[in-house]
Amino acid sequence: MKWFDNTSLTLVIIGALNWLLIGIFRFDLVAFLFGNMSWLSRIIYTLVGLCGLYLISLYGRIGNISE
Template identity: 80%
Template sequence: MKWFDNTALSLVIIGAINWLLVGIFRFDLVAFLFGNLSWMSRIIYTIVGLCGLYLFSLFGRIHSMSES
């Protein structure tokens, strides 16, 4: 499952960089590349959001590893 954790973390970091661009420059890279709320950009936003929700489990796993 480590590969999935790394993939999810990478996608969330890319999503965070996109939000940084939106916040500072008002430039949405996903919308620029795939269209403003096209089906492809909506899929990308959904995948990044699901990866972010999945990474909530990382908190529990880190806590359980530190207690061992």
């Protein structure tokens, strides 16, 4: 599962950088690369969101490691 954790974390970081670009420059990188709400960009947004939800479990796993 370590590869899934790393992949999820990478996608969430990319999503966070996209939000940074939107917040500072009003530039949506995903929409620029794949089209504004095209099926591919919607898949990317969905994957980033699902990975973010999955990484919520990281809080519990960090607590178990430190004990």
